[in-house]
Amino acid sequence: MLRSTWPTGTTSICWKNVSQGGDTPPLTDLGLSTALDLLDKTEEEQAVVGDFCLRCHSPVGWLEGFSEPPNAAEPHLRGDFWGASLQEFSPTSAEAPDPLHNKDSEGHMDGITCDFCHRVIDNQKDAGGIKAAGNGGVFVTPYEFFTANPEWEGDMQPGGPRVMDPFQRESELCGTCHEVTNPFLMTLTDPDGDGTPVNVPHPIERTYTEWYNSAFPDKAGGRCQDCHRPMRFPGAQTWMLTHLERLWGPIDQTWTDLGYDVTSSRQAALDARVLDNLDFVDGATARISVVNQPESLRPGDTGSVKFRITNLTGHKLPTGYGEGRQMWLHVRIWTKSGTILEDGAVDPASGEVLVADHDDIFEMHALAEGYGDLLDEDSDGLVTEHEKEFHFVLLNKVVKDNRIPPEGYDKAAYMAQGAFIIPADEYADGQNWADREYTFTVPANARGNIKLEAKLMYKTFSNHYEDFLAEKDSEPTVSHGGHARDLPAAGSMTSNPQHWGEALKEIYEVSGNGPAVQFARKKTEIELNRE
Template identity: 30%
Template sequence: MLILRMRVFFLLLALALLTLVGNQTVIVLAENATPTAGVVGLQQVVSGLDQPVYVTHAGDGSGRLFVVEKAGTVRIVQQGQLLAQPFLDIRDRVANSGEAGLLSIAFPPDFASQGYFFVYYNHPDHNLAPPPPEDGGVNGGYDTVVARFRVTTNPNRADAASEERILVRNQPYENHNGGLVAFGPDGKLYIGLGDGGSGDDPLNAGQNLNTWLGKILRLTVGVSGPYTIPPDNPFVGRTDAKAEIWDWGLRNPWRFSFDRQTGDLFIGDVGQGAREEISLHPAGTPGGLNFGWDCREGDIAHSTTAPCAGPFVAPIVAYPRSDGQSVTGGYVYRGPTFAAFQGRYFFADFSQGRIWSTQQGVAGWSSKQLELDTSENIASFGEDEAGELYVVAFGSGVLYRLVDTQAPAAALGDSSFTATPSTGVAGDVISYTLALRNTGGATAGAVQVTTTVPSGLTYLPGSLRATAGATDDSALPMLRWQGVIYANQTISLTYQATVGAAPPGALPTTAQIVAPGLPPLSRTATLTIRAPGATTADPDFFLPGTQPEHMIDAIVDPVSCQGCHTTPIYGAWRGSMKSQAGRDPIFWAALHVANQDVENAGDFCLRCHTPRGWYGGRSHPADGSLLEHSDLSAGVACELCHRMIDPQSTGGEAAAVARDAVVRSAISPTLPVDHVGSAMLILDPEDNRRGPFKINPAPPHPKATWRTDFLGQGGDPVIEARVCGSCHNLDNPTLSWNPATARYEPNAENLAAPSFANGDLFPIERTFDEWLYSDYATAQGVYAPQFAGAKADGVVRTCQDCHMPRTTGLAAVGDVNRDCVTNGCLPEHSFAGANTWAPRLLQDARWRLPATGDAIHLNAAILSARSMLQKAATVTIDFDPRAMPRQATVRVTNESGHKLPTGYPEGRRIWLNVRAYNAASQLVFESGAYDPQTGVLADDPQLKVYEAKLAIDDGATVTETFHFVRNNTVLKDNRIPPRGYTVAAFDQPGLRPVGATYVDGQHWDETVYALPADAAVVVAVLYYQTASKEYIDFLRVEGGADGVVLGQMWDDLKSPPEIMAVAITPAQNRFLPLVGR
């Protein structure tokens, strides 16, 4: 009996019944599932094709469709237009006769970077390859050729002279060529070959493993050289079979496809005279499936002249010749547009023009359902990059798109057009973003957008970009875009313009949007031209560095970065708390408190959380009411780091070093030489970007792109980490050290602090300095492979090594990529920390600044933070269950490069939950009990909580508070120091322990717990909590309207404690309960 190993148990509960037909074992699939609703229609894309037989895409992000014409040409359909020039023309070597011709094209996964592809065609020469012995001397067909070609420097034109034949097979007869080449999800090239032709398989090829005929082959191919045979092909090493064979028992496989979601292989096999069939090779099932020809035709017996021992895999669909005479295999619909089509496999009949579908249900595949009866000869289906399906009509030369005629119409009413910043003066560069938001079904064809840059603005050449579709800036001042917008898709169009000598006042720019079947739509972005004026910043909160009035080019909205940068860059950043810093509910409640405590204190907060708005001059009023939506959604925008200049002179490309020196020299007052932090940043006033690599060719940025040591990778760890320290040291600029009173006290009103040097201002957080005085901040670093990502040596040094772990892949689309695929140099921009709660709050509809559109990225960020927490500490227990008195010593070891926990102190805490059980598994002791229903951490005499608590010292009393802008002393800081701690290095404000003692080299803490005499098992769990109940209750009362909403969300969601580490001793083979889980 043949047993197939299937992908998913539930999938194969259905696949299931084994039936004996004579002496043959046949796998039978039930047919009782019912397809879902939706009405199939065909929407014409282009006409005028000459006997088209296949359509596919290149997978290169271009959106092009490639249509194969049987005579020997491949045509391109781009943005709904059939290009006049063929992509490939090899009519001089193609036998266009009967079933022979140019039959298919296949693009490898690396086509975008390597520019090669494969075609299947028949050659007029009958002897390119000699007839093999198994053909018995029959030599009447046109030889099969599978060849590799290359693209020229013109991406729409291939080099016909670049042909490299990788497989040639003599054909005994003129029919049954198969004819499809396609890459599978495993990156292998699959080739379909018919049984050699004539009728009734006179060569018995279908059941002969010593011939390629009647088979699907599977090969490993590359940019050059011959093919090789994958070692997991089913017949590797056998002398009685061709090693290239993947599946067999096929008559004439006319179109097969892989389900892009599951990897299942569907095969349409043309029958002899009784049955047409669709067969299935489930993903994960080893190769070597025998589909039965010519012992079986579809679901019935056919011949006994061939060896017919089986076992054979029965088709999932078989239909009689009364329904059709030549099946055309199709695809499973996985596109984003037609929800009713999801999971349905569409196929057709060439002779009758009928389109059917089948779908897998709980009990198997449904009987075929007639979807559409046409008069076309349907030669092939095809997919575009998004997964939408197309139909090729051989006789009429029309390419159709498969559509659901009952799908909702496109709805573009939520589209928006914005200018960023919304105000400007002469010389400012304004970024315009048109967000084409489709909240309905796919557009019925290409959408046309036109906008004219008005007088008073000068278009920045080459800046017009779009996340999809085609842009055109050749007819300035008019800008154009066209493209299809799929269901629930948003496409962003961006460009930049420089403000000229325009008079003060409103300067509108209007975009006209024309979509087929919809009324015309217009959207206007208004820029307010203002006269240059002084900043309105409060001098009490002045910090040295680049100021808003220094900026020439605004910080670009990061949505423009999405068009080029990949998931490890843009997607990871989008889910991070850097991206969401401007929408964080905790921040906004705390901002309200700060403004209530000290006038304009919010300007200090907005400087870090919405730098795009701060540098754009929109942080006044200090409540953030003038911030733009894009300021909030940008958070800590990409350019904040990538335009940053080291306050100290360091290396890089010569042009960058020179430019940095010029910018640095213009900063007055200068930044302190012994201290970084508090967003005392030096930014390039112009949009010159910096990064870790020298990129050639230059990326499509508006201005220069340079490599600097400051933004480097693998260099001096202190220089590189100083980028992070620019924000992750934080001082209160209104509180300066008074040596006379030995306290931090308020500065004189309406004056900046007298000094910004290290220790002169009250330290709120010191994460960077904690790292700076650790073993991580050395050339040797620390061997910590759990943080190192793709770094081969497993050593981490900089902040980035842990919080931007190295991975492999591409940072951007196109040809501007450094090779991070083979060397693991791609820094994932996840900035993973410990916050698992705020990403959940941002998906709550009650919050006024939700980020529900970023849900995928936010949820990924939760997982990243959870993973980071579980790497940051270890817990061990020293416990002897025989000793008296009973006690346990629990050690918490800090595995991170800073204090544990670190960062902004208010509400963050780590604690130990220690439980003891007797021999009967009864709880006899607990410290650190947490009630997940109320969020209350119970106080007990042995409770150990690692945290920092701040207070107000007025000279007479010291009072613990959450009023961070007024706090001026540290009441408690027992947080565990990092590896390499010394008392001397940490003996400075914000670093020294308070209420705890650590000796040189100690990066752990031990707590001794007195236990009952019957304690037999001890369990220790280390928990982290983003925000304590006490802190949220404070913000609920003091944080204004945002604090009220935050409190409501806490009531429902709490801030669930995250498990960092667990220890059990003696080791147990059963599970014990964990608090709150």
Template identity: 25%
Template sequence: MRILCFAIAWPIAALAQQSVQFGTFTACSVCHSNLDVPSGVTDFVNGIPDLRARAQSVPQRVAAGPGALWPASMMAHSSRDPYWRAKVRFESAANPSFGAVVEDTCLRCHAPVQQYLLRGSETPMRLDHLNPNGQEGVNCTVCHQVTTEGLGSASSFEGGFTIGPDRRIFGPHANPFAQPMVASSGFTPAFGDHVRESALCATCHTVITPILTAEGVAAGEFLEQSPYLEWLASDAAVRGQSCQSCHMPVFKDTSGVEATQHIAHRPNVAAAFPQTSPRKPFGLHSLVGGNYQMSGMLAELIPVEAALLDAQRGRVRENLRGAARLHSTARRDGSALSVAVTVANLTGHKLPTGFPSRRIWLNFTVLNHGGETVFESGRWDTRNIRIAGGNASEPHHTRITSQEQTMIYETEMEDVAGDVTSSILRAARFRKDNRILPAGFDVSRVRIDGIHASNLLPAGTAGDLDFLPGSDTVEYVFAAPEGNGPYRIRVELLYQMTHSGHLAGMDRDRSADEQVFLDLFERHAAPVPMARREFLVE
């Protein structure tokens, strides 16, 4: 986060220019909302659980184009995300001298359609300044207008992307038929394969914040979130598997073969433009991540979008289920059983990644032959909205022998004095970062001027010899007299986007945004399962 001094003033003239620099989602969706069922395909899913269709002799249109999927994504809700809004209010209140900087910097990526024109001026954008332009979130004309300038460099991070002045809309297809877009929107389609590169995503998903002392003095920088840098250090980058490969999968038929598709359709007509032909790749703009709970919160906040968000929730759940795999081995040692559980990371970044509040943990349950629970670690306590029996601060474990211990993969921040903090601006380092590394993790691959790759290394895992790139193993040891078997072992990996420890300091009486989120959290805090194993041991 660049530390700047601003004078508070709102430039009304800038608002009038918004429609010149950017377009609206509505204008794009007229021609980019539908797909045709490929010829000869009788049934297809394309990685979208709620999308099924039958091909007929007449081309059938399916609402699965960018304009049909993007509205349910977090990109569409970036400025309306209730957790983000509450967190911004908290940080601004906790660090009032930096409030304007915090809000303006966050709005670079959460409301770029409105904030971009203020860059280089002495006027910060505040959260209260949001207008309908800003509420568009990260729309089509943001990502598709980003040029290659600086991509992959430190200057591009924290929303440091560059929008070209000539209203060119970049896509992965050469020589697109331009006339319809030019006539209807004033934008010109152009070839730009950089829209398929991870460096484009990195502009908003690499965040570096100032470290503030108790006196509010800047004392360095903190790498707050770094999925792109984690990816650079992984085998996924070596294989050329970009962020888009997983989060915007290409259109495929039921056999798994990439299918061609028209990139645009005539408005309100079940046909493509006659001057065009089907092309590939065709990326599905579902933009799935791990925000399962947030989709539920948004559906409650915006009832008119509930159906879209419920469908997105299903896609997110499927995405999470493909992010990890569980393995286990068991052995008997007299009257005790020992079960080793391995969590394998199938993603190209740490698991979990992104904002520091994300966490995953193991719920390990043992039942005797009568179905009675004789040991359980990591049970979710619905009444108290917490992990049952756990501690406020849970260390990394190699061996669990008590139901009071839980294997949690997460980050824990501390300030310059070494005290635990939930404030992003007070965070100086991670005292704990045992998030599961991606396969092949090697920080020497991260060579970017101004970025210290050592900041990507785990913390709090010293001495754990099986905490390795791609997986981690934890051993559970518990009493299990032979006469009470066979024992049924259930292991579940659970994901949660945030938890009560990260909400410390939020005040429902201070702002409406904090009140709204804290109320929503009570109803949507429950974790979502990512992986599960169940087996018997004598």
């Protein structure tokens, strides 16, 4: 794929405390004014933004040089730090060791691949594990090492030995990408509501911090890898939505030609992973219990039941990049005479979660604050909250994060390191549960005992987030007169999308609007007393 000119035999894509050279301050010291200056620059001059995204979402693509190149406006992009010393194999080059190590394999389109993770080695984090974690801070062993040491080839060749670097078994490996910080903006987040923002770079994702400052690092079996099953690839594992063959078509034939035990159907591979993941999350991530409920009720009585959701994971529930991710209780209360209460159903037409109180949804909500009329999309002179949402690189203020923390979480460390709890008093120090109470009146014509069921549901994409992406990703593809990469020719999209946003919309709708996944379920019953 690539060979490194580093004499040390490792290729660095670590950022740590990056500066632009000379007396220029580190990127993490830059504020909103600098971000606004960047927005005024041409697309060519904003190369660094995509660079930070690609190093985690497509590390092979980053290493192969698909990030924006250095230019006169950003000369600091040039150099070993940014991968400029990496030399790319041409598809026709005699140096290319095999067909998988050239552009023809399109490995950069497969996101996180087997061979990338099996080449990651210790990224020299400090003892605390936090300071240097995140933003794609890894070292990658070059291909020549595996040529000289075939016993370390691991899963990179069919039937090869499974030798791994010890670092690949540690939670710090996961923190490499699951700990993301905006390199340009200091956060405007004010968890305590006292008018003083926390003095840290704006956090985008803090899964590693959440784990590190919980009870799990000191537990036997407390590593990320102890809970999360090893990744298995009977085919290309890409996105979480179904019906992917509409977009990608069959898997790259190169893999099967080389003898890997894979199916040529991406859909079959995805279906297998979906079933595996459903089995993994249901009952293993959370537990629902009943805190209190009446033993019996009469027709006309008003009663209430309180459910408790306990987080069994080593991070917030849900965790990861918070935009669009939602978790909530779907509660049904009924008798033989019909439904008494239902809260948390999903509108089948839109994918909207139907709750009486939106605060009952566990989620992170971040906004882009202070950009003036830049975000006034309808030009009405007023920038609404809706217009401030989902702008990834502009987000600088977390206004809600009520996701359930893990057992033994250190609240002070969470707040100091950007894993905010908002409102700040939502959870006491170490609390890894949340309660939800539902009040109802028993109908006069009720028959039979009162049945109650609570399901903990999760959606990776809210309908609002999908609508935003479908609308904003509107650059036409090359075939339709624009600059965006053409959709794969092997796909079978029915809407003939002119841009990737339309393709996303079609897949989302065909999948059933990104269907919700069940994490836990609890049933209970209240006696109906007619005496």
